[in-house]
Amino acid sequence: MAFHLDTDKLVDLDRAVRSIEDGALVALGGGLSARLPMALVRELIRQGRSGLHVVGSAHSIDVDVLIATGTVTVCEESYVGFEQDLGLAPAYRRAAETGTIEVRESCCVTILTQLRAAEFGLPFLPVRGVKGSDIRRLHPEYREVVCPFTGETLVAVPPLRPDVALIHAPLGDRRGNLHLDQPYVLDERFAAASRNVIATVERVGSAEEVAAAGVTIPAHLVSAVAEVPYGAHPASCYPAYAYDRAHLGEYVRAATAGGSELAEYLDRYLTGQPTEEAYRKLVGADRLAALGQWSESIDAWKELFR
Numbered sequence: 001m002a003f004h005l006d007t008d009k010l011v012d013l014d015r016a017v018r019s020i021e022d023g024a025l026v027a028l029g030g031g032l033s034a035r036l037p038m039a040l041v042r043e044l045i046r047q048g049r050s051g052l053h054v055v056g057s058a059h060s061i062d063v064d065v066l067i068a069t070g071t072v073t074v075c076e077e078s079y080v081g082f083e084q085d086l087g088l089a090p091a092y093r094r095a096a097e098t099g100t101i102e103v104r105e106s107c108c109v110t111i112l113t114q115l116r117a118a119e120f121g122l123p124f125l126p127v128r129g130v131k132g133s134d135i136r137r138l139h140p141e142y143r144e145v146v147c148p149f150t151g152e153t154l155v156a157v158p159p160l161r162p163d164v165a166l167i168h169a170p171l172g173d174r175r176g177n178l179h180l181d182q183p184y185v186l187d188e189r190f191a192a193a194s195r196n197v198i199a200t201v202e203r204v205g206s207a208e209e210v211a212a213a214g215v216t217i218p219a220h221l222v223s224a225v226a227e228v229p230y231g232a233h234p235a236s237c238y239p240a241y242a243y244d245r246a247h248l249g250e251y252v253r254a255a256t257a258g259g260s261e262l263a264e265y266l267d268r269y270l271t272g273q274p275t276e277e278a279y280r281k282l283v284g285a286d287r288l289a290a291l292g293q294w295s296e297s298i299d300a301w302k303e304l305f306r
Contacts, residue, residue, distance in 0.1 A: 002195050004223045009176045013276060016198050016224045017043040020164055023073075024049075027194055028056040028063065029167035030235065031185040032083065033243045036062040037166040039200050039231035042279065045069045045270050055162060057108045057186050061234065061251055064089040067101060068255060068262060069270070076104040078111065086248055090255035091262075104138050106130075112186060114160035118193035126154035165190035165197045168232045170240055171213055172201035176222030179213040181238060188217060196223040200231040202240055228276055230288055242294035245305050247283070 017040060020026065030036040041062045044052070051073045054063060058079035066072045068091035080092040095101040110127050117125040126145055136142055136155070145156040167187050169178040178199055180187060191197045197217070204227045205213075231237070234244035234251070254265035273279045280288065294301045 003220050008174050009225045010174045011224050013043050013226045016226045023051040024163040025053045027162035027165040027190040029187040031057050033060050033235045036235035037168040039228040040166040064091045067091045067095050074102045078108045086252045114157050115189040115193040118159035118161040124156040162194040165194040167199045170202045173207045173210045176219035177210045177215045178217040180216040191217045191221045198224045200226050200228040241291035
C-alpha cells in the first residue's frame with residue numbers, strides 16, 4: 001500500500017497521464033460499460049503509450065480501443081466484450097486470434113484474491129475456483145499448496161501490485177478523496193494494492209461535500225486527480241448519465257469492419273481530438289445532456305437504448 005500525502009493533487013489530464021510509462025502494469029477501474037476511465041484511456045492513446053499490461057475485472061470499449069490502437073501488449077481480464085447487447089469485443093478477439101497480444105485470461109475472484117494478497121503484504125493467497133481449468137495454463141506463475149487443515153490441494157496465486165490504477169469517480173476533492181456509487185467493482189482493491197492511483201472525477205467538490213457523500217477511496221491512496229466532466233463516456237457514470245449505446249454501437253461496427261472504418265473512428269474520436277474538451281464538443285452537448293435524462297421517465301430511459 002502506497003501513501004500519497006500531498007494536500008493538493010489536482011492536475012490537468014495531460015500531466016496526470018504523463019507519469020505513466022510505456023510497459024506499465026495498468027489496472028482499469030469500473031466494469032463492462034459502467035464508470036470506465038475513458039478520458040484517461042483516450043489520453044494514453046493521444047500520448048502514444050505502448051507495451052502496456054492491462055488488468056481488470058470485466059471490461060469493454062476501454063480495453064478494446066487500447067488494443068485497437070496498439071497500446072496493449074498483455075491483457076489480463078476475466079472478460080472483454082459488450083455482453084448480449086452488442087456482442088464480442090472485435091479488436092480484442094482479432095488480436096487474441098492472431099497472437100498480436102498476450103492473453104492471460106483470469107477470473108474476477110482470482111484477481112480480487114491477488115489484490116488482497118498485495119494489500120495484506122502476503123506472498124500468496126489460495127483460491128479454489130480455477131482448479132481444473134485452462135486458466136492455470138495461461139498463468140505459469142500460479143502454484144499449488146496443500147491446506148494444512150483439510151489436506152485439500154489449492155491454487156496459490158501471487159500478489160498483484162499494479163504500477164498504476166486508473167479510476168473514474170463522480171465526485172472527489174483536491175486532496176484525492178473519492179466518492180463512488182455502487183457497484184464499486186474492484187476499484188477499492190485496485191486503489192489499495194497499486195503503487196499509484198490516478199483518478200478523474202466528474203466534479204471536484206469540497207472535502208466536506210465528499211465526506212458527506214461518503215469517502216470510498218481515501219486520499220492517501222490517490223496520487224493525482226483531474227476534473228473531467230463525462231470522463232466515462234461512452235460508458236455510464238450513474239446516476240449522472242447512462243451509457244451511450246449509439247456510440248458504443250458505432251465503435252463496435254467500425255472495430256468489426258477493421259481497416260479504414262476502424263481507422264476513421266479512431267481518427268475522428270481519439271487521435272484527431274487533442275483534448276477532452278474537443279472530444280465532448282464532437283460528441284455534442286445535446287447528446288451528453290440527453291444521457292443525463294435517463295431517470296426522468298421510463299420512456300426517456302427506453303429511448304436512449306433503442
